[in-house]
Amino acid sequence: MPAHILVVEDEEPIANILRFALEREGYRVSCAYDGAEALERWRALQPDLILLDVMLPEVDGFDVLRAIRQTSGVPVIILTAKDDEVDKVLGLELGADDYVTKPFSTRELVARVKANLRRTSDVLREHRENERYVVQDLVIDLAEYTVTKEGQSIPLTHREFQVLAVLAAHPGRVFTRDQLVDQVWGTDYVGDTRAVDVTIRRLREKLEPDPSQPRYVLTRRGVGYYVRNE
Amino acid sequence: MPAHILVVEDEEPIANILRFALEREGYRVSCAYDGAEALERWRALQPDLILLDVMLPEVDGFDVLRAIRQTSGVPVIILTAKDDEVDKVLGLELGADDYVTKPFSTRELVARVKANLRRTSDVLREHRENERYVVQDLVIDLAEYTVTKEGQSIPLTHREFQVLAVLAAHPGRVFTRDQLVDQVWGTDYVGDTRAVDVTIRRLREKLEPDPSQPRYVLTRRGVGYYVRNE
């Protein structure tokens, strides 16, 4: 269920750069090279997000955005020439969700895409916030940011809670240190993945009756960590 | 399975420093000393990551990057002169994944390399997960790294699990020791292929009711091993 992104960009080299950058992040990517094609593909594909260059031949980006906004609230990120404040203002007025100025870094762009996809899945998050993960006798409440064990609340730091939450979201599934770093620390994190070990250790100190014989957060040697789903 | 890194740097002392720092971290390193050689070696070697100096004689780093990005999404980290924002922006626009400014600390550089490899390796793992293999009454779950037999989980070590996973991916097909070594140990493994025998033996000890009459992992004398798909 990777998100599907429609890239609208007439300059093919740039479109290809975007495609590479996004596909590398695991997204499904489709491209359109002018305004008319953009609308056509949008209707056909119903993408989760649209990257839209405003400088397009014939039907320009603003027309495309206006047409889309007639019927859809799909997140749209505008690509606009450097410091062109007019583009920016006009775009936001028309209902763009974000904008990125050229020249842009692929990294920044990917970050924006992620942020916007996350925001729209906030509807899902509403669900999640009422949701609680249960691991044996641990109750992990995402909304209240608390972990309780036999009615007793266990104070965790931010990092500790995040790591536990990721693990508990998929009980039994083993996460490598790399995956945990990406999820919790972020893909931009530069540093030792042994930081994961330290967080796991402190988690166990707080959660486990006997940290040397963990019952909740277990190690899969040579791979990573997981929670026991009983 | 150490990652393979291509270093493109015309100044040989710097190239050697990079090679030393990276090899110390366990990476395989190849070097190229100009743009043409870089492209040649990239095509021949298909490295997992490229460290690319932008200041190269004749064909410069940007041309190299552009050529690579025509057909490949391999992570590229740009080495650029101090504070040269133009280089940085141009590089990222062309699809570089990261940049490091000279003079750099090897420590930071290695950290960046790790971070970028981490991102890409995770994408690969995403593909594999959610897969399960079934061999008779064995269920092999790649996401959970578990093997269950009649509901009972059987603890395996990493090696054992990997070997079983490769065999179970193609039930009935016979794998030679060499093939297994390539898949599990990696193509640059130096050592006796009898290591496979030992792992198979330990697998049988854990899986088979009677290891001397194996039901799951069978031997094809003179060839190799396979799993019975029945």
Add this chain to the structure above:
DNA sequence: CGTCATTCGCGCAAAGCTGTCGCAACCAGG
């Protein structure tokens, strides 16, 4: 500006895993 909590890196120790070796068992062909 000092204090405290948090987080990360480093180095050592412990635990667990893996490859090597020698020998026994086994198989197939003569």
Add this chain to the structure above:
DNA sequence: CCTGGTTGCGACAGCTTTGCGCGAATGACG
């Protein structure tokens, strides 16, 4: 039945991975 080659087995040494303590850096808070 013998023989050469192949596979299975047990034990051990060395290595890798993980756990843990400590100190430094950072940032929040009063």
